[in-house]
Amino acid sequence: MEKHQQQKHDEAYQVLVLPYPIQGHINPMLQFSKRLASKGLKVTLITTSKSMQPSASSIHFHSIDFQEAETTTGIDEHIRLYESLIPARLAQFIEKHQIYSQHRAKVLVYDSCMPWALDVAKRLGLQGASFFTQCWAVNAIFYHLKLGTLKVPSEEQIRTNAVVSLPSMPELEISDLPSAAYDNSGSYPGLWNLIRRQFSNFQEADWTFCNTYDKLEHQIINWMASKWPIKTIGPTVPSMYLDKRLQDDDDYGLHLFKLHTDLCIEWLNSKETGSVIYVAFGSIAGLTEKQMGELTMGLKSTKKHFLWVVRETEQNKLPSNFIEETSEKGLVSWSPQLDVLSHRAVGCFMTHCGWNSTLEALSIGVPMIAMPQWTDQMTNAKFVVDVWEVGIRVKKDGNGIITKEEIQRCVREVMEGERSLDIKRNSEKWRKLAIDAVDDGGSSDKNIEEFVAKITCN
Structure with missing residues (x-):
């Protein structure tokens, strides 16, 4: 019984x-x-x-x-x-x-x-x-x-990037909405x-x-x-x-791509605290060859160390000899993201603002440079910058490209500018609140x- x-x-x-x-x-x-x-x-x-x-x-x-x-x-x-x-x-x-x-x-x-x-x-x-x-x-x-x-926004609203007001939310421009809400x-x-x-x-x-x-x-x-x-x-x-x-x-406990953990951590261990830009845009969306070119030049021009996650299928978009030319400053490798974000050497996270990546950065307290690509990433980026105030968002030029000068500006503002101290304080605040929530x-x-x-x- x-x-x-x-x-x-x-x-x-x-x-x-x-x-x-x-x-x-x-x-x-x-x-x-x-x-x-x-x-x-x-x-x-x-x-x-x-x-x-x-x-x-x-x-x-x-x-x-x-x-x-x-x-x-x-x-x-x-x-x-x-x-x-x-x-x-x-x-x-x-x-x-x-x-x-x-x-x-x-x-x-x-x-x-x-x-x-x-x-x-x-x-x-x-x-x-x-x-x-x-x-x-x-x-x-x-x-x-x-x-x-x-x-669903009209073509005119999309063209003019009209403002949308919804209960309990900040004012949103059309470009802040998830792309699935208006991409027809x-x-x-x-x-x-x-x-x-x-x-x-x-x-x-x-x-x-x-x-x-x-x-x-x-x-x-x-x-x-x-x-x-x-x-x-x-x-x-x-x-x-x-x-x-x-x-x-x-x-x-699940990884779609082979990680180079030892290589990444050993490289980070040799860098000063807060000196490295971590760059990762997820496992699905890809950048155009022109955008990859601007990004490579922008990272080089910052004169800072960077760890950039580039899928093998995307590496052919990199300029020839880029990896060799930047070997003293940069590392291109598929990385264990949580280990990297929590490493003392990482000073900011250039991210596509996928929700998992955004939550990881918030939970660990890493300032962000928001570079959204599609789906919910646009909305996440809006909140990262204007609501939680833990980062800044890149701006595209008239041709829809994020230039090397813009990348350099964003890195400087997050890691060195006057806003950087406020961003770091806010990042630490949200980290503590994340821990409180699950504790x-x-x-x-x-x-x-x-x-x-x-x-x-x-």
């Missing part, structure tokens, strides 16, 4: 987590899974690639077959195949899991860009928790688009639809989580919470860089505790 009661108690502890299968979405949901596991839950993270299974001893991983992805030729084709095949395969896995697993699943935590996952969960008797991997400022913009309180050029229509559909049924979910922290977006979170019960659970950065409460949690009794920690308490009660 006691054994049976214990088994029934354990059954309530099982949670399934389904991220969209790209690194920028797997990482935050994996970190959330680690937090849940640290509080006693049994967590299974579901992937669609055996090669993308991260290393985390506290988490169980299950791979759903998706061999068809190997033959896809682009983002939109991958999305189409994923959405046509994975829902049924997910349902089959859950059904078998509920029959054969010692710990029956009670909740499916799913990436918000897959609203169909909620239908699968409900049909099979599970609660559904929608997980937003972007900030609430971006979520609020898409929420307003769904409600119709924000119209036909580029990546599948991706744009994926982004826009996140709010199609989120109000039917039992839980709504977001990878941010309350002090960071206080006004927006309060406004959204007045419409729907939302929970902040971030920042989802490995515990070693925040509260240090999760043992051995010093890395995401014992912090706002994000309390929200996670509440989730655990409710799903473990029968």
Whole structure:
């Protein structure tokens, strides 16, 4: 009898987590899974690639077959195949899991860009928790688009970069909105639809989580919470860089590219404190050859040390002999970003302002030079500069190029100018608030505790 009661108690502890299968979405949901596991839950993270299974001893991983992805030729084709095949395969896995697993699943935590996952969960008797991997400022913009309180900008508004006013937010220019909110050029229509559909049924979910922290977006979170019960659970950065409460949690455990950790850290160790520019623009978007040329000349002209992450597929855009010519000042290598950002030698982060990179910089306290490319990066950059005041944003010339002179100006202002001291102070402030949020009794920690308490009660 006691054994049976214990088994029934354990059954309530099982949670399934389904991220969209790209690194920028797997990482935050994996970190959330680690937090849940640290509080006693049994967590299974579901992937669609055996090669993308991260290393985390506290988490169980299950791979759903998706061999068809190997033959896809682009983002939109991958999305189409994923959405046509994975829902049924997910349902089959859950059904078998509920029959054969010692710990029956009670909740499916799913990436918000897959609203169909909620239908699968409900049909099979599970609660559904929608997980937003972007900030609430971006979520609020898409929420307003769904409600119709924000119209898709007209060509005239886009051309004149008109101002947009939304509740609880600073005034935004069209260029501050996520590009998916107004890009009707036909580029990546599948991706744009994926982004826009996140709010199609989120109000039917039992839980709504977001990878941010309350002090960071206080006004927006309060406004959204007045419409729907939302929970902040971030920042989802490995515990070693925040509260240090999760043992051995010093890395995401998932990397799409080979890291040159020893090379990078040894090089950084030889540099003075705060002397290095760290440059990284993510794993997807690429710069034009002309823009790469301006960036190389701009970095050279600063006379400062720089560590630049350039994918192998992008290195052919570098000017010939650039790496050799700058070997005394620069290093071009795929780097362990968290190790680099937390190194004493790094003085600023030139970033595309992807949300994960932005949260990492905020959590570690590194000033930023914002160089957004697309999607939510435009909005993140706006908040980095004008709301959180932890960096500056590059300005394009009349041809849409960021010149070498502009790059030199931004580096000088962040690392040497009068604003640099204020930016550093603000960076330290947001770092401390990030730690407070996930530490014992912090706002994000309390929200996670509440989730655990409710799903473990029968």
